[in-house]
Amino acid sequence: MKIRVEPETGGKKNGYDIVIDAGIIGGVSADKAVSLLNSAAVNLKAGFLAVTSKTVHGLYGDKFSDFLKKCGIENFDFIVLPDGESTKSLKYLSDIYDRLIDKRMERSDYIIAFGGGVVGDIAGFAAATYLRGINFIQVPTTLLADVDSSVGGKTGIDHPKGKNLIGSFYQPRAVFIDVNLLKTLDKRELANGFAEVIKYGASLDANFFSYLESNYKKILAYDEKCLIHIIEKSCSIKADIVNQDEKESGLRSVLNFGHSLGHAVETLYNYENIKHGEAVAIGMVFAANLSKHLGLCGDEDAARIKNLIINSGLPADVPDFTPEQYVNAMKLDKKVADKQIKFVLIKGIGAYEFKMLDFGLIFNYLTESVKLKKTQNY
Ligand SMILES: NC(=O)c1ccc[n+]([C@@H]2O[C@H](COP(=O)([O-])OP(=O)(O)OC[C@H]3O[C@@H](n4cnc5c(N)ncnc54)[C@H](O)[C@@H]3O)[C@@H](O)[C@H]2O)c1
Known part of the structure; x- marks a missing residue:
């Protein structure tokens, strides 16, 4: 193709x-x-x-x-x-x-x-x-x-x-x-790339997400046909976005679903012992749960994303750093304006929504819902 x-x-x-x-x-x-x-x-x-x-x-x-x-x-x-x-x-x-x-x-x-x-x-x-x-x-x-x-x-x-x-x-x-x-x-590298494939389905294409839920075992066992299909589908989805917004002035930032917290995780790990896709997997579970918390999507949507990530052998839990560390790392993100960050959330599987979120809200969510221990108030 x-x-x-x-x-x-x-x-x-x-x-x-x-x-x-x-x-x-x-x-x-x-x-x-x-x-x-x-x-x-x-x-x-x-x-x-x-x-x-x-x-x-x-x-x-x-x-x-x-x-x-x-x-x-x-x-x-x-x-x-x-x-x-x-x-x-x-x-x-x-x-x-x-x-x-x-x-x-x-x-x-x-x-x-x-x-x-x-x-x-x-x-x-x-x-x-x-x-x-x-x-x-x-x-x-x-x-x-x-x-x-x-x-x-x-x-x-x-x-x-x-x-x-x-x-x-x-x-x-x-x-x-x-x-x-x-x-x-190796299997870890394959799963690492699969995280970005899940991203396309979770934020942009519900049918593709269902396909991944049904076929992840074959994909991760190197089934040639399935691999060709997911690569074709992922490249078409990405090409469609890039064709409309090459320089990321708006729409292209949807491809950052899972990346705001993901980049913070990579930074806090100093880019060692964690792969990009693994950090994005953690970030997607976080973003889906935050979407649920904000009333944008249902329990089932967030659970489906988390299950597919776990079943694929990817990490899902937010690593044990403090809420201050996460917020400070996120402040280095390119999508930050004033005291807010442009976050990609979901309204359901395959449907994204951009929201400017206060760092205070993220800090409180990390403290109260993710239950990370804070060392100071925001
Ligand atoms: N430009 C972009 O739009 C974009 C998007 C996402 C990620 N990235 C960047 O991509 C990088 C991560 O890429 P990656 O995950 O491919 O890691 P990588 O390039 O480090 O490759 C991972 C490892 O696999 C080995 N390898 C590569 N092909 C192999 C093969 N066929 N068989 C066996 N081993 C093989 C490599 O030598 C390396 O040791 C990061 O720097 C990230 O920032 C860029």
Whole structure:
């Protein structure tokens, strides 16, 4: 299947296709990549730098080289970065620039991100900024990157004072998603990506949420058909939102369902020992319960979200920090205005509502309903 992303602000000129299948990289569906490269007018004779991570290179480096050659690409090289969130830094960005300059790459050449969200974010930011913008192609290799980070054009790196503080919106020329690559992901990484899939259903599509409730066991057992279906559905939902609001001036913030508390959880854990999707899972259960508390949705809606998250092996309980710590961490959120935060709540499964919430209300909810111990009053 092919999904078209065409952000309103970019117009048709900046639109691109996402191709999803099993066996694109060196498998039975490799021809789909060739036709996508042709339809995206990719110059196969240009220079290509594939940015990847140690694990992905070890598993798929040779296969990916064969795939590029099969596509007619001969002039390519790899830069292999360490695994982990700490790679999304100025240091490794600078290493990518060094390599691009050493290879004398030009604006008409290409960076390919071949890896998870970390690789996609840093490679995309390098592409956005080197020579004020060089061609960019995404080949995601984790479920999280398939359904979320490779779609929509957010790129960036972290700063020691906060995550994703330096970045840009920069759309790729094409995205290839090969579900076969997910077979080497461990179960925790698969569940991590599944959290973002649950997000789409819980906040935007009730039928999709029901499908996930019925099929989560097959999905988490790497059933190819189910994986292709959830990736297609997630990418279409995200593309539809991004097409209407590329730069997140309004609607796109619905994709932050579960992220306000989720980001605070990640910050309080110092980005160690918790994965992005796991923090979002905790944040979604929190947001659903808060929606129930505010009279927006019923008990059953919040319970269904919590059950699917727990059944998928994801964490659901708010970790034991103080309400002050949570509120202070949330104040760093980009959606904060004055003493309030723009929160994504639900009116039921598949129906979102934006609300500006006072930090005092969140503090009291964390104290009285979540029953976290406070050390001072708000
Ligand atoms: N740009 C966006 O819109 C957006 C959206 C969501 C998340 N993100 C970012 O994405 C990042 C998280 O991405 P992630 O969850 O993919 O983590 P990740 O990129 O760190 O990948 C997780 C681990 O899996 C390994 N791996 C990747 N593919 C593999 C495969 N096929 N088989 C075996 N191992 C494999 C990686 O080497 C890494 O060790 C965060 O930095 C987050 O901020 C960005």
